[in-house]
Amino acid sequence: MTPNTRRAVGLALTSLTGLAAFIIIAMLAIILFNVAEHGAGGVTWTFLSKPPEDGMMGGGIFPAIFGTAALTLLMTVAVMPVGVLTAVYLHEYAPPNSLFARFVRVAVVNLAGVPSIVFGLFGLGFFILFVGQGMDRALGHEEMYWAQPGILWAALTLAVLTLPVVIVSTEEALRAVPMDHRTASLALGATQSQTLGRVVLPGALPGILTGAVLAISRGAGEVAPILFTGAAYFLPDLPTHLNSQFMHLGYHTYVMATQSPDVEATRPLLYSTVLVLLLLTFALNLVAVIIRTRTRRKAAGAH
Amino acid sequence: MSLNPNAPRPKMEARELTLRYGTKAAIQKVSLAILDRRVTALIGPSGCGKSTFLRALNRMNDLIPGANHTGSILLDDTDIHDRSVDVVDLRRRVGMVFQKSNPFPKSIFENVAYGLRVGGMKDKSALEQRVEKSLRGAALWDEVKDRLHESALGLSGGQQQRLCIARAMAVEPQVLLMDEPASALDPIATAKIEELIHELKATYTIAIVTHNMQQAARVSDRTAFFYMGELVECGATEQIFTNPREKRTEDYVTGKFG
Numbered sequence: 001m002t003p004n005t006r007r008a009v010g011l012a013l014t015s016l017t018g019l020a021a022f023i024i025i026a027m028l029a030i031i032l033f034n035v036a037e038h039g040a041g042g043v044t045w046t047f048l049s050k051p052p053e054d055g056m057m058g059g060g061i062f063p064a065i066f067g068t069a070a071l072t073l074l075m076t077v078a079v080m081p082v083g084v085l086t087a088v089y090l091h092e093y094a095p096p097n098s099l100f101a102r103f104v105r106v107a108v109v110n111l112a113g114v115p116s117i118v119f120g121l122f123g124l125g126f127f128i129l130f131v132g133q134g135m136d137r138a139l140g141h142e143e144m145y146w147a148q149p150g151i152l153w154a155a156l157t158l159a160v161l162t163l164p165v166v167i168v169s170t171e172e173a174l175r176a177v178p179m180d181h182r183t184a185s186l187a188l189g190a191t192q193s194q195t196l197g198r199v200v201l202p203g204a205l206p207g208i209l210t211g212a213v214l215a216i217s218r219g220a221g222e223v224a225p226i227l228f229t230g231a232a233y234f235l236p237d238l239p240t241h242l243n244s245q246f247m248h249l250g251y252h253t254y255v256m257a258t259q260s261p262d263v264e265a266t267r268p269l270l271y272s273t274v275l276v277l278l279l280l281t282f283a284l285n286l287v288a289v290i291i292r293t294r295t296r297r298k299a300a301g302a303h
Numbered sequence: 304m305s306l307n308p309n310a311p312r313p314k315m316e317a318r319e320l321t322l323r324y325g326t327k328a329a330i331q332k333v334s335l336a337i338l339d340r341r342v343t344a345l346i347g348p349s350g351c352g353k354s355t356f357l358r359a360l361n362r363m364n365d366l367i368p369g370a371n372h373t374g375s376i377l378l379d380d381t382d383i384h385d386r387s388v389d390v391v392d393l394r395r396r397v398g399m400v401f402q403k404s405n406p407f408p409k410s411i412f413e414n415v416a417y418g419l420r421v422g423g424m425k426d427k428s429a430l431e432q433r434v435e436k437s438l439r440g441a442a443l444w445d446e447v448k449d450r451l452h453e454s455a456l457g458l459s460g461g462q463q464q465r466l467c468i469a470r471a472m473a474v475e476p477q478v479l480l481m482d483e484p485a486s487a488l489d490p491i492a493t494a495k496i497e498e499l500i501h502e503l504k505a506t507y508t509i510a511i512v513t514h515n516m517q518q519a520a521r522v523s524d525r526t527a528f529f530y531m532g533e534l535v536e537c538g539a540t541e542q543i544f545t546n547p548r549e550k551r552t553e554d555y556v557t558g559k560f561g
Contacts, residue, residue, distance in 0.1 A: 096368050180405035184467070187363060188418035189395035189474055198421065199407060 035275050042272030051236040056256055057265040061273050066238050067151070067231075067246035068280070072220045074155035075162065079219075080212055082159070083166025090167070091174040092196060112164035116224040123157030123229040124149075150243035154230030161225050162215035169214060173207020174200065210292045217284035221277065223250035233259070249277040313377075314339040314478060314508040315360055315397075320374035322355055324367065329355040332374065333534045335527055337478070342500060342509045344523035344540065346516065348555070351529040353512045357480050360510065361397035362390050378478070395422065398476035402483040404463035406455035406470070411438075411447050414455045414466055418474035433473055441469035442499055461492025468499065472507075479503065481511040485518065497522050516556055520544050528552045 001009075046060055053059030086104065094101035132147035139145075177200050185195040201208075223231070232245040233255055239246040253273050260266040313336035320333045330352035337343050337360070345353040355364065362383060364370045375382045383393050395418070406414050415434040416424075424430055434451075438444040443465045447458070455466055464484060471479060481500075485493040500522045503509060513519050519526055520540060527537040528551075536543065536552045547553045554560055 178405070180401065180403060181407055183363065183366065184401065184405045184407065184470075185417070185421075186366065187361065187394055187399040187401075188421065188470065189391050190418070190421040191391055194421045198417070203408065 032278070035271060035278060038268065039271035039273075039275035042268050043275060047269075047272055048276070052234065052252075052269075055261060056234065056269070057260070057262055058269075061247075061249065061252060061269075061276065063236060063238055064247040064249045064252040064273070065276065068220055068249045068277075070239060071151055071155050071158065071226070071230075071246060071248060072216055074151060075158040075219045076212060076216055078156055079159035079162050079166055079215055083163050083211070083215075084170050084208060086163075087167045087170035087174060088196065088201075091171050092192075092200065108164045108167050111160070112168075116161060116222055117227075119157055119161045119225040120228050122160070123153055123225060127153040127156055128229065146243060148243065149228065149230040149245055150241075151230050151239050151246045152242040154226040154246075157225045157229045158219045158222060161222060162219045165215045165218055166211045169211030170204065170208050173204035173211070176207060177203040206291055206294065210288050213284055213288035213291065217281050217288065220284065221250055221281050223248070223254055226251065249273060249280070253277065311338040311341055313337060314379065315510075316377045317356070317359070318375045318377070320356070320359065320372060320376060322352075322359055322364065322370065322372045325369045328532055330359075330529075330532045330534075333529075335534055335537055337508060337510050338525060339508050340504055340506070341524040342504050342511060342522055344519035344526045345510060345512045345529060346514075346519050346526060346555070347529035347535075348560070349514075352532040353527075353529045354482055356529065357482055357510060357512050358399075360478070360480055361394050361399055363394075363399065365390065395474050396476050397478040397480060398471035398474060399480045400464070400468050400471050400482065400484045402486055404460060404467050404487070406458070406463050406466055408454065408456055410452045411455045411458070411466060412451040415470050415473050417470060422474060437469040437473040438466075440472050440503070441465045442495065442502075443469055459492070461488050461495060464488060464492070464496060465499065468496075472503075476507070478508045478510070481509065483512050483514060486514060493518070516544075516558075528555060530555070 048060060048065065049062050050060035051063050052061065086108075090101050090104060128147060128149060132144075132153065135141075135146040136144060181199050181203065182195055185199045186192070190198070226248060230245055231248045231251040233251075235245055235247050253270065256266045256270045256273065315337040317333050317335045320330065321328060322330045333352075333356060335356075345357060347353050358364045359372065359376060360383075364372075372384075375384065377383070378393070378397065381388065407417060409417070412434055415437050416430050419430055419433055424433070435444060435448075438447060443462060446462060447466075450457075455463065458466060464487075468479075468481075468484070485496045488496065497518065500509060500511065504524075511519075511522065523540045525537065526540045526543040528535045528543065528547075528549075530551055536547060536549045538548075543552060544556050547556065
């Protein structure tokens with residue numbers, strides 16, 4: 001290769017990789033700009049506080065916002081204890097080279113790779129048909145009470161979906177707590193559970209919270225898992241019971257985009273709904289980033 | 304010395320102690336007495352087993368997977384591996400200070416109070432008294448009394464190590480194990496720690512691992528020389544440094560190897 005061709009090849013590679021990186025930014029910018037341009041005008045107090053009207057061609061999205069929030073809250077309550085306890089077992093209690101722990105880790109990785117629509121079907125089959133029907137039979141409900149789509153089942157389905165996020169980030173947080181702190185605690189006559197409760201978990205808390213926020217932002221945007229497990233097409237009333245159906249921002253977006261009798265009339269509402277959903281997810285991600293940087297700074301200050 | 308009626312009795316005693324990590328022996332048939340209210344220095348080149356021996360005395364080696372032992376270690380004539388001995392209790396009686404200062408990311412007060420709190424002490428004024436006493440004992444009180452509730456991580460390296468000593472003392476152990484407590488400190492901080500060790504031996508039985516010959520000579524009453532997992536020689540510090548029985552000891556303390 002002559003120096004000239006070498007230089008040309010170098011330049012070509014630089015441009016190519018740079019272009020690929022630029023495409024990423026461009027995509028995000030286009031989505032954001034497009035949504036903001038068409039949607040920002042429609043985001044008014046009425047839009048945020050009223051239910052949909054006129055066959056979804058008017059009104060607002062309050063039930064969808066409420067449903068998304070309630071669903072995500074229930075999901076968090078369900079996923080955090082299970083996820084954190086699993087991670088604590090894997091990192092603090094499982095013997096090294098434990099076959100069981102290795103199985104659990106493999107399961108977690110595979111769980112993270114399952115398409116979300118499969119979780120939706122799993123939720124329908126397992127939670128509603130198996131658990132729900134079983135509960136109805138056991139509790140003596142004549143009519144279907146638990147054996148139907150509802151916010152609890154949707155939340156549990158989402159919890160299974162977000163479990164890997166929580167487990168992985170909690171384990172990472174536990175790994176970041178210095179071994180020195182554990183030995184110091186044990187050398188002072190603390191039991192293993194005291195060490196866990198007073199030193200390890202407090203040290204890992206910011207990382208665990210980051211995991212929670214990541215799980216929330218992931219769960220809040222998912223539609224497929226709740227399609228069959230509790231999301232409603234149109235429901236002006238807010239969910240009142242654990243077996244109530246509910247509206248959801250993501251599903252509402254899908255419905256307006258595909259099921260509207262008048263596409264032109266719903267378009268502005270659609271844009272505004274998407275904008276609200278995006279802002280919600282970005283805000284949650286931002287919180288996660290802030291918590292993480294703070295933790296890192298604190299950890300850096302400790303050494 | 305044995306004719307002296309005031310001769311100190313052994314506080315802890317290892318008998319034919321062999322310790323293995325898996326199948327690899329880290330120490331072989333070590334028999335060594337740690338005398339009551341005396342400072343015993345454990346010296347020897349890196350990897351000679353002195354730290355392993357020290358960690359065996361409060362069963363910190365239990366935390367290492369695959370560690371196992373034969374022989375026995377007595378604390379006041381009770382085998383510390385006896386079923387009746389609770390390891391948590393043992394560690395309250397045999398405290399430890401580590402090579403790298405490792406304060407918790409908590410306030411100075413909470414660091415010292417930690418061992419008391421996990422032991423179930425709740426009374427606020429009792430906690431405050433004990434924290435002050437320990438910090439005074441570790442010669443740190445005057446430097447930190449106005450900022451007890453600030454983070455311990457804001458202290459200097461030497462202060463952090465004295466805080467760890469105060470923290471270990473707060474639970475009032477009978478024996479204090481120190482694993483190279485001054486190796487990461489500057490000469491002034493080291494001098495303070497050594498001074499502290501001098502004062503502590505009135506109340507505590509101390510075993511200290513050190514790489515620093517001068518330090519061993521300065522702070523200890525007795526010195527044990529480890530080499531390749533064996534206890535080569537143990538005796539009064541003066542004798543070990545001026546008139547060792549073994550050639551290997553002489554070579555090591557005079558700096559011919561190690």
